[in-house]
Amino acid sequence: MADRSDTAVTPEELRLLVQVGERIATIALNRPEARNAMTKRMRNDLCAALRSADADDGVDAIILTGTDPVFTGGVDLREVAADGASGNLGTDKRQAEDPAQACRDTAKPLIAAVNGTCVTGGLEIALSCDFIVASEQARFADTHAKIGVIPAWGMSALLPRAVGKRMAKEMSATARFVPAEEALRIGMVNHVVPHQELSARARALAHQIVAATTPATGATMALYDDGEGLSFADAKALEDRVMGSWTVDTDDMARRGLGPPAS
Structure with missing residues (x-):
C-alpha cells in the first residue's frame, strides 16, 4: 500500500525551512512525520541558521516555529537509541550542538511562535527565546524526570525564572501538560492567539520590533x-x-x- 502523504518522510535538506523578508528571518522546524523531533543534523542546522540570521545586517527580528501539529519535543530519541548513546540525552557531543544555547546567544530579538505541543527540549528552546507567542492549541510540559534524565539545555534555570520555583517543581515532578491559557496566566508566554492567527501575530510583533530597532x-x-x-x-x-x-x-x-x- 502506498504511503500516505501526511506520513511521508521529509527530506533531510528540507527539515529546516528558512525565509528572510521585510527584515524578519523565519525559521521553521519541518519534520512533522516525527513531531519535529530534532536529529543531530537538525540541531546543528538550527544553530547555524540562528547564527546566520543574527549576523545578517538585513535582519532585525527572528521567528522560530514548527510545522504543525507540534512545535518540538527536542531530541530525536529514536536517533539516540539507534546510536547507542547513554547518559544525558541533551549533551551528545558527537557532532551535535545545543540549540537552546544558540537561542540564548542570539543578540537580535527572537520570537518563539509555538504552534502546538512544546515539551522538554522544545520547552527549553522556547524559554531561551526572548518572547513566546502561543497558539491556543499549544501546551507545555517538562518530561525530563519522567523519562529518567536530567535536563542539559537549561531547564532548571529557565523554568523557575519564567513561572517561579514552586510551579517549576510541580511541572517537572508531575510532567503534566500546561495548556496555553494557563501558560499565559503564570507568565510563561507573552500572548495566546487563535491557531490560524499565530503566524500573523508573530509577524506583527516582529514588525513592531523592526520599526523600533536601533x-x-x-x-x-x-x-x-x-x-x-x-x-x-x-x-x-x-x-x-x-x-x-x-x-x-x-x-x-x-x-x-x-x-x-x-x-
Whole structure:
C-alpha cells in the first residue's frame, strides 16, 4: 500500500525551512512525520541558521516555529537509541550542538511562535527565546524526570525564572501538560492567539520590533539577560557600566525624527 502523504518522510535538506523578508528571518522546524523531533543534523542546522540570521545586517527580528501539529519535543530519541548513546540525552557531543544555547546567544530579538505541543527540549528552546507567542492549541510540559534524565539545555534555570520555583517543581515532578491559557496566566508566554492567527501575530510583533530597532535594541535585550538574578544594586551598576561606554547615534535619532541633528 502506498504511503500516505501526511506520513511521508521529509527530506533531510528540507527539515529546516528558512525565509528572510521585510527584515524578519523565519525559521521553521519541518519534520512533522516525527513531531519535529530534532536529529543531530537538525540541531546543528538550527544553530547555524540562528547564527546566520543574527549576523545578517538585513535582519532585525527572528521567528522560530514548527510545522504543525507540534512545535518540538527536542531530541530525536529514536536517533539516540539507534546510536547507542547513554547518559544525558541533551549533551551528545558527537557532532551535535545545543540549540537552546544558540537561542540564548542570539543578540537580535527572537520570537518563539509555538504552534502546538512544546515539551522538554522544545520547552527549553522556547524559554531561551526572548518572547513566546502561543497558539491556543499549544501546551507545555517538562518530561525530563519522567523519562529518567536530567535536563542539559537549561531547564532548571529557565523554568523557575519564567513561572517561579514552586510551579517549576510541580511541572517537572508531575510532567503534566500546561495548556496555553494557563501558560499565559503564570507568565510563561507573552500572548495566546487563535491557531490560524499565530503566524500573523508573530509577524506583527516582529514588525513592531523592526520599526523600533536601533543600535541600542540588542544592548537593551542583553541588559535584561545579563541582569537576571542580580540584586537591584548590581543590575543598576551593570546598566551604568554599559551606558557609560555607550555612544548615542544622534544622526540615527535625527533620521527617525527623535531628536535634533548632530552639530
